[in-house]
Amino acid sequence: MPGVPQTLDAEAVRSWCAGALAALGRERADIDAINVYPVADGDTGTNLYLTVESAARAVDAVPAGAGVAEVIRAMAHGALIGARGNSGTILAQLLRGMAAVLADGTGDGDHLARALADAADAAHAAVAHPVEGTVLTVARAAADACDGGGHLTEVATRAYAGALTALDATPGQLAALRRAGVVDAGGRGLVTVLGALVETLTGQAPNRPAAPAHPPVLPADGCVAGDGPAYEVVYLLDADDRAVDRLRARLDELGESLVVVGGDGLWNVHVHVDDAGAAVEAGVEAGRPHRIRVTHFDTQAAPAEPAPPAGRAVVAVVPGEGLAGLCAEAGATTLLARPGEPPTGDELAEAIRRTHAHEVVLLPNDTELRAAAAAAAGAARAEGIRVALIPTRAAVQGIAALAVHEPDRDFDEDVVAMTAAAGATRYAELAVAERQSFTSAGVCQAGDVLGLIEGDVAVIGHDLTDTARTVLDRMLSAGGELVTLVVAADTPETLTPTLEQHVRAAYLAVDTVVYPAGEGAPPLLIGVE
Known part of the structure; x- marks a missing residue:
């Protein structure tokens, strides 16, 4: 032919x-x-x-x-x-x-x-x-x-x-x-x-499989395969074969539906677990996980036939594996943003679709993702999904928004409450300068500790703890009731106890909460509400 x-x-x-x-x-x-x-x-x-x-x-x-x-x-x-x-x-x-x-x-x-x-x-x-x-x-x-x-x-x-x-x-x-x-x-x-x-x-299309005579018959409790794990965890992994063999054994202990595919140093890992953080940490032990996606399974069954999705979901971008697990436990679908590897608009739109929800709240948690998040929200709206983009500029603002999220509340009321919580949270970040450069606080040298408040360099220091303390004092000088500290895996263990003690001693009415960010996050994120 x-x-x-x-x-x-x-x-x-x-x-x-x-x-x-x-x-x-x-x-x-x-x-x-x-x-x-x-x-x-x-x-x-x-x-x-x-x-x-x-x-x-x-x-x-x-x-x-x-x-x-x-x-x-x-x-x-x-x-x-x-x-x-x-x-x-x-x-x-x-x-x-x-x-x-x-x-x-x-x-x-x-x-x-x-x-x-x-x-x-x-x-x-x-x-x-x-x-x-x-x-x-x-x-x-x-x-x-x-x-x-x-x-x-x-x-x-x-x-x-x-x-x-x-x-x-x-x-x-x-x-x-x-x-x-x-x-x-x-x-x-x-x-x-x-x-x-x-x-x-x-050159000829074969006969297609016959469509079912009736829609799928789902049990009254909405569960077909039994009560399974709460989260789907997927990531790409750079690792050697021996490390992957150990990873398979570890993930097999943690969950089910385990599939690990690939080779030649690059693997795609898929597993259903109740402890999303442990599944990601297992990947960190084996190699370098990236493109991490953690999805919270809906408690309801899938629709029996193609129909508009129902329910509400939150999609959040986070800078570390620990925060991915934390946000997933709060009911959010998460995407990991590593340095130099921010999620694209297509990936954000896909995450919105994967929630199978009629209403979605999108938390980009980064000013650099504003355009991509807006494009993703627009694409999802064109498909009939109601999307509210809350312009969170840092992970601590996203955490504050998630803390007041109530999926049973009216959608607009929920979005207003989450937006207000995010907006009431001032944010800061500690980073280490990679090269000499001019900043809003003066000239920094490679290796200096930079304290960024609301995105601008406010403090240049030589010690992580001293710089963090100075940043905290500047933020709390305007008042505050709660300090949130999000700490990366490689940050010195003495940092958070020192900062907690400082807040207790200098600001009697202020509470402190600490969250682990895991690998891939900045040394310290600070939120003040």
């Missing part, structure tokens, strides 16, 4: 990636609607779409004329760094397993068959406790259906047919699916991706 590729070459991979993204875009609402396992949070289709969207961006960045190895590896790498949710993380590993074979092969049917087999093995190995009736089962069936190889189009068609048959059988393998009357959502997404491959290679 004219225009149909005879091998899975670079252009065919590009076409497959674009086709998979388009297909998931068409079907993600249907896939979201049948998402009942492992958590009925209605986001599997969206997560798979975002994962492939990241893969497509990576492929688009590969120069024209590049070979199949470069394109397929870009597709796999893009999926790895952008993987979302349980199924998205597994799909990233499937693509990585395929890339390892296809990058060095001839692109014929035999290589595709071997790529699918290796991909199924890799994905199965990445999941701590594999369960039959999930995307893993569908992936294995696709590989088994094309065992022995053959012509490229025949192999792809047999893989799709095998996956479709396995998908139809998933309700008989998993009780949660059987009770709800649906097939596995992750498996349905993989069938969609394989269908795009068939269309790329044959």
Whole structure:
């Protein structure tokens, strides 16, 4: 057939990636609607779409004329760094397993068959406790259906047919699916991706999976898979293989739905836990976690059919892992902002969508994020989500806003109360100068301690504790009832006791509260309310 590729070459991979993204875009609402396992949070289709969207961006960045190895590896790498949710993380590993074979092969049917087999093995190995009736089962069936190889189009068609048959059988393998009357959502997404491959290679779209005759049947208590952990924790991790082996064991003790995918020093970690902070700290012990996302699972089930979301949520940007856990425990979805790695507007918009809430309060907690936060809020509003952007300029203002947040209160009243609490909190930050420069307080040298009040350098010192004490005195000279100290992991342990004692001695009516910021935060953040 004219225009149909005879091998899975670079252009065919590009076409497959674009086709998979388009297909998931068409079907993600249907896939979201049948998402009942492992958590009925209605986001599997969206997560798979975002994962492939990241893969497509990576492929688009590969120069024209590049070979199949470069394109397929870009597709796999893009999926790895952008993987979302349980199924998205597994799909990233499937693509990585395929890339390892296809990058060095001839692109014929035999290589595709071997790529699918290796991909199924890799994905199965990445999941701590594999369960039959999930995307893993569908992936294995696709590989088994094309065992022995053959012509490229025949192999792809047999893989799709095998996956479709396995998908139809998933309700008989998993009780949660059987009770709800649906097939596995992750498996349905993989069938969609394989269908795009068939269309790329044959020029014809295969038959789509049949839609469920009725919406999913959810138990009266709104819980399909049982009472599970409260948080989903996801992060990228720079670490070696041995450290990752120890991390897997630690996270397996902490939670469930553990998937760790990747290799060659870069990993994507996904786990459901009750202690989000401990899951992040485990990553810190193993290597360097980044792009950390902590999501609090809604206590209600996912909608039984595509419908406007309900409820209220808070999305907060924080500068350290400890604060991510703290804000998550307060019910917020968090994004980590590391030095030089602030979240983009697209990432903020995605975080808003992931809450599945009709009303969202966005706390950027950084003046530099104002434009990105405004763009994210605008994008979410265009999708019908009511978003209130509170222009918090520091994490301590976000903490103050969260402290008065009441999700059962009228939305406008809640936003007013949170805005007032944030606005009533003056903020300061201690930082260490990296080079000589001119500041509003004079010339500083590399290594000087800078005390910034409301974003401007107010104090230049040589000792962290002395500078912090001076900053506190200047802030409390205007009055205050509560001092909040947010301390980074590498800040000297003697700092906070010294400051607490100073406040008690000099300001009798002022209380002090201390929060650990973890790795990646400035040495000290100060809030005065």
